[in-house]
Amino acid sequence: MHQLPFETLTQFVALGLTLVGGWFLGMASHSGGAKWRERYQDEALDHAGYRDRAEQELRDAHRKIKALEAENARLSAAATPPAVAAPDPVASKPADSPAPAPADSHA
Numbered sequence: 001m002h003q004l005p006f007e008t009l010t011q012f013v014a015l016g017l018t019l020v021g022g023w024f025l026g027m028a029s030h031s032g033g034a035k036w037r038e039r040y041q042d043e044a045l046d047h048a049g050y051r052d053r054a055e056q057e058l059r060d061a062h063r064k065i066k067a068l069e070a071e072n073a074r075l076s077a078a079a080t081p082p083a084v085a086a087p088d089p090v091a092s093k094p095a096d097s098p099a100p101a102p103a104d105s106h107a
Contacts, residue, residue: 006012
């Protein structure tokens with residue numbers, strides 16, 4: 001087997017202390033979970049606000065569509081002319097047209 005780079009007890013103790021010191025230095029320089037937790041909460045609030053705004057805009061759009069459809073129906077009903085009966089062919093003859101001349105019965 002290959003020889004280890006550390007052979008004496010003092011070298012192993014120094015290695016262990018260096019590892020432990022590195023862990024402490026890493027934990028001291030790490031900002032912790034508070035920063036990420038705060039960012040996550042901010043993002044969750046922003047997302048909830050966006051959802052609320054989008055839902056409100058959707059409700060407003062549906063309300064506007066219903067109002068426009070009601071107005072369209074009202075205007076369509078007002079613009080439709082009343083039904084007129086077909087004219088009577090006998091009554092449609094003009095009154096001032098000359099009457100046909102009576103046929104001569106003597107001939």
